[in-house]
Amino acid sequence: MYKIVKKQELNPTVTLMSIEAPMVARKALAGQFIILRVDEDGERIPLTIAGYDRKGGTVDIIFQVVGATTEKLNHKKQGECIQDFVGPLGVASHLEGLKKVCVVGGGVGNAIAYPIVKALHEQGSDVTAILGFRNKDLVILEDEFRAASNNFIICTDDGSYGEKALVTEPLKRLLESGEQFDEVITIGPIVMMKFVTKTVQPFGIPCIVSMSPIMVDGTGMCGGCRLTVDGKTKFACVDGPDFDGYKVDFDEAIDRGSMYKAFEAQAREAACNLYKMEVK
Amino acid sequence: MPNMSLKKNPMPSQDPVERASNFKEVALGYTKEMALDEAQRCLSCKNKPCTKGCPVQIDIPAFIKKVAEEDFEGAYDIIAKDSSLPAVCGRVCPQENQCEKYCVRGIKGEPVGIGRLERFVADWHNENAKEAPVKPASNGHKVAIIGSGPSGLTCAGDLAKKGYEVTVFEALHTAGGVLVYGIPEFRLPKAIVQKEVDGLKALGVKIETNTVVGKTVSVDELMSDEFGFEAVFIGSGAGLPSFMNIPGENLKAVYSANEFLTRINLMKAYREGADTPIKHSKAVAVVGGGNVAMDAARCAKRLGAEHVYIVYRRSEAELPARREEVEHAKEEGIEFKLLNNPVEILGGEDRFVNGIKCIRMELGEPDASGRRRPVAVPGSEFVLDVDCVIMAIGTSPNPLIKNTTEGLDTNSHGCIVAEEETGKTSKDMVYAGGDAVTGAATVILAMGAGKTAAKAIDEALSK
Numbered sequence: 001m002y003k004i005v006k007k008q009e010l011n012p013t014v015t016l017m018s019i020e021a022p023m024v025a026r027k028a029l030a031g032q033f034i035i036l037r038v039d040e041d042g043e044r045i046p047l048t049i050a051g052y053d054r055k056g057g058t059v060d061i062i063f064q065v066v067g068a069t070t071e072k073l074n075h076k077k078q079g080e081c082i083q084d085f086v087g088p089l090g091v092a093s094h095l096e097g098l099k100k101v102c103v104v105g106g107g108v109g110n111a112i113a114y115p116i117v118k119a120l121h122e123q124g125s126d127v128t129a130i131l132g133f134r135n136k137d138l139v140i141l142e143d144e145f146r147a148a149s150n151n152f153i154i155c156t157d158d159g160s161y162g163e164k165a166l167v168t169e170p171l172k173r174l175l176e177s178g179e180q181f182d183e184v185i186t187i188g189p190i191v192m193m194k195f196v197t198k199t200v201q202p203f204g205i206p207c208i209v210s211m212s213p214i215m216v217d218g219t220g221m222c223g224g225c226r227l228t229v230d231g232k233t234k235f236a237c238v239d240g241p242d243f244d245g246y247k248v249d250f251d252e253a254i255d256r257g258s259m260y261k262a263f264e265a266q267a268r269e270a271a272c273n274l275y276k277m278e279v280k
Numbered sequence: 281m282p283n284m285s286l287k288k289n290p291m292p293s294q295d296p297v298e299r300a301s302n303f304k305e306v307a308l309g310y311t312k313e314m315a316l317d318e319a320q321r322c323l324s325c326k327n328k329p330c331t332k333g334c335p336v337q338i339d340i341p342a343f344i345k346k347v348a349e350e351d352f353e354g355a356y357d358i359i360a361k362d363s364s365l366p367a368v369c370g371r372v373c374p375q376e377n378q379c380e381k382y383c384v385r386g387i388k389g390e391p392v393g394i395g396r397l398e399r400f401v402a403d404w405h406n407e408n409a410k411e412a413p414v415k416p417a418s419n420g421h422k423v424a425i426i427g428s429g430p431s432g433l434t435c436a437g438d439l440a441k442k443g444y445e446v447t448v449f450e451a452l453h454t455a456g457g458v459l460v461y462g463i464p465e466f467r468l469p470k471a472i473v474q475k476e477v478d479g480l481k482a483l484g485v486k487i488e489t490n491t492v493v494g495k496t497v498s499v500d501e502l503m504s505d506e507f508g509f510e511a512v513f514i515g516s517g518a519g520l521p522s523f524m525n526i527p528g529e530n531l532k533a534v535y536s537a538n539e540f541l542t543r544i545n546l547m548k549a550y551r552e553g554a555d556t557p558i559k560h561s562k563a564v565a566v567v568g569g570g571n572v573a574m575d576a577a578r579c580a581k582r583l584g585a586e587h588v589y590i591v592y593r594r595s596e597a598e599l600p601a602r603r604e605e606v607e608h609a610k611e612e613g614i615e616f617k618l619l620n621n622p623v624e625i626l627g628g629e630d631r632f633v634n635g636i637k638c639i640r641m642e643l644g645e646p647d648a649s650g651r652r653r654p655v656a657v658p659g660s661e662f663v664l665d666v667d668c669v670i671m672a673i674g675t676s677p678n679p680l681i682k683n684t685t686e687g688l689d690t691n692s693h694g695c696i697v698a699e700e701e702t703g704k705t706s707k708d709m710v711y712a713g714g715d716a717v718t719g720a721a722t723v724i725l726a727m728g729a730g731k732t733a734a735k736a737i738d739e740a741l742s743k
């Protein structure tokens with residue numbers, strides 16, 4: 001059992017938790033993830049390692065409530081335990097040697113982007129962070145990002161905060177103005193990453209994307225997380241989650257992510273109903 | 281006077297129609313009367329041909345004699361000398377290729393039902409034996425076991441009984457390896473595996489689940505002062521699924537057998553209201569002919585599929601699955617499309633599978649494996665209407681441990697190189713066994729390898 005030592009609501013649907021998991025904290029690196037189960041018979045879901053404290057033995061996760069399991073997780077209180085927590089999984093982001101980087105995040109993907117921005121900042125890289133959210137209420141980690149980036153741009157779909165734009169717009173502007181990045185790293189909804197890649201491509205700058213397919217074991221045993229990269233099948237949990245954006249078959253990845261849509265909608269409703277009953 | 285019936289006592293089983301829609305155990309086990317009657321069929325051959333066919337050389341005539349004498353605990357003690365998992369092996373061993381293949385009663389008629397008797401004895405012991413395992417005094421030596429499949433559990437048990445302080449590290453959240461994530465409940469009830477694991481815990485074995493060696497901690501770290509393990513046994517299995525690399529394999533509702541079975545067995549997706557989803561399909565094609573394919577097909581049937589096809593490129597005689605599983609699958613209505621090979625998986629606009637294109641095969645000249653090589657018949661393609669495809673064409677060892685352990689040699693198939701007589705690898709005080717060494721094989725071989733390594737580790741550490 002793994003104890004929730006801290007719980008903090010970042011916005012109405014995004015929560016940060018610090019979990020006591022010294023073995024994971026010991027080895028965690030930016031870009032890696034964990035897999036957890038909230039309770040016995042729960043589903044295994046992957047979440048990125050948003051931070052870690054090696055001495056204190058804790059690992060931070062930031063999650064958006066999107067379905068049954070994240071809903072259940074969000075109902076756990078500080079001091080309570082979750083059943084399983086395994087990691088660190090996946091290959092850490094390759095950040096060595098990068099001097100000037102643009103990190104483009106969208107929605108809860110920003111939570112995944114933050115540890116990368118932080119690691120880049122700590123190694124002395126010049127970081128431009130472009131964050132996109134649907135609206136002002138959903139903005140997360142703004143202060144943290146500001147503190148770790150040299151250039152910070154925030155945009156919302158509806159213009160309720162920052163620039164009214166999609167992340168690709170300021171990105172294109174910067175690239176056209178002649179900004180020379182060693183690399184663009186993008187993390188967020190697959191469609192967004194697809195268009196970020198398209199935006200960067202004419203400029204000949206490497207573009208790394210962080211893929212989040214449906215996973216089960218996270219160790220290369222099931223193949224459920226497979227993607228086509230450069231015409232070859234890759235397992236995101238062991239070969240990724242970071243891949244060369246120019247080589248990823250995004251459309252296939254979008255399809256595969258929708259495999260259980262009907263089940264998920266039903267499961268979420270069931271989970272919500274359960275909690276409603278508890279409240280009464 | 282021996283029982284000269286040419287036939288084995290049949291195994292009482294759940295009715296095929298009924299069981300095709302539940303996950304309860306299919307084979308119900310011999311009653312005492314059946315076991316006694318079956319044991320009478322054994323001729324107590326002096327040269328013990330059956331024992332020679334057993335990968336761990338259980339003294340088969342001796343245990344059967346004890347059964348005939350109604351000394352079931354005595355029979356158990358004889359089996360337990362060579363096998364740690366009789367309740368498992370009695371259920372899943374391919375007896376027709378091992379002990380029973382060499383039984384002289386099989387020359388004219390059916391061999392003695394050795395597997396069924398083994399299961400009877402083990403189940404009798406599990407139900408009736410009183411003595412609880414006690415933790416022996418520690419000898420102060422620490423050993424780490426990687427993986428909790430049959431090889432790891434066996435190695436852990438044998439060492440713990442000798443007083444070693446054993447910790448088993450398992451990547452998944454439940455111990456048992458393929459016995460819990462692969463082989464379905466209706467063939468091997470999970471309670472049996474849990475009992476084995478609980479027995480180890482009573483012996484003082486620590487089981488650390490959620491620990492991926494190579495990620496959470498490396499083999500070298502385990503052997504460093506920080507953790508202080510003096511020896512390591514790697515029993516990490518052969519869990520990496522293969523795909524065919526044909527068009528359409530990444531469509532929705534194409535599963536590896538590992539994923540399909542893991543969702544069902546480990547994650548309990550077959551239960552109403554489970555958190556983990558699984559696709560309930562109308563018609564399913566399972567590609568492959570081994571135990572894994574049979575298990576996947578029979579699970580798909582139990583989830584409600586009207587048609588489940590086994591698509592296998594060779595003929596019935598070459599099916600690598602246990603005979604009993606093939607028979608059970610047929611009884612449950614699984615349709616065998618033998619001498620067919622998939623060439624493409626077809627999908628609709630929604631990118632879900634809607635068919636599998638196969639080509640007919642003929643058997644040609646024998647190949648390297650000695651089996652006749654299947655050759656495609658040109659122009660014989662046809663489409664099977666299915667909405668789900670499960671690939672059960674084999675697995676190989678996961679490269680994670682190899683890639684993170686300095687000085688650990690593997691062969692061209694990614695299998696860890698280990699001495700057969702000891703399990704010793706190229707790395708000092710690191711031993712390995714089971715599927716991680718042999719590639720996908722059997723429970724009994726993995727169990728045997730765990731025993732062999734435990735003995736060698738004990739010899740090395742007690743020097």
Ligand SMILES: Cc1cc2nc3c(=O)[nH]c(=O)nc-3n(C[C@H](O)[C@H](O)[C@H](O)COP(=O)(O)OP(=O)(O)OC[C@H]3O[C@@H](n4cnc5c(N)ncnc54)[C@H](O)[C@@H]3O)c2cc1C
Binds near residue numbers: 264
């Ligand atoms: C490597 C990786 C890192 C991730 N990091 C984060 C993170 O830091 N924060 C965060 O909020 N989310 C993250 N995700 C996504 C997160 O795993 C899903 O939101 C979560 O699984 C949803 O589960 P649910 O039951 O609440 O929702 P569901 O209703 O089951 O699913 C909602 C959506 O989540 C996806 N999903 C469902 N089950 C899984 C699964 N087992 N594995 C992966 N995706 C699934 C599906 O595409 C689905 O459309 C990450 C995913 C991956 C693969």
Ligand SMILES: Cc1cc2nc3c(=O)[nH]c(=O)nc-3n(C[C@H](O)[C@H](O)[C@H](O)COP(=O)(O)OP(=O)(O)OC[C@H]3O[C@@H](n4cnc5c(N)ncnc54)[C@H](O)[C@@H]3O)c2cc1C
Binds near residue numbers: 451
């Ligand atoms: C569906 C199916 C049906 C089968 N049916 C039969 C049958 O009827 N009869 C028969 O004899 N055999 C059968 N087999 C084969 C048999 O199950 C295997 O040969 C046997 O389980 C191998 O045992 P093992 O101990 O080597 O490894 P496994 O049982 O594979 O266990 C390995 C364990 O190690 C863990 N692991 C892997 N990597 C790591 C790591 N890096 N860190 C920590 N832990 C790790 C895995 O999670 C797993 O739990 C079947 C196999 C399958 C898949």
Ligand code: SF4
Binds near residue numbers: 325329340385394
């Ligand atoms: S070969 Fe058959 S008859 Fe002979 S001892 Fe073995 S089980 Fe008995």
Ligand code: FES
Binds near residue numbers: 214223226235
């Ligand atoms: S999640 Fe199972 S192989 Fe990647």
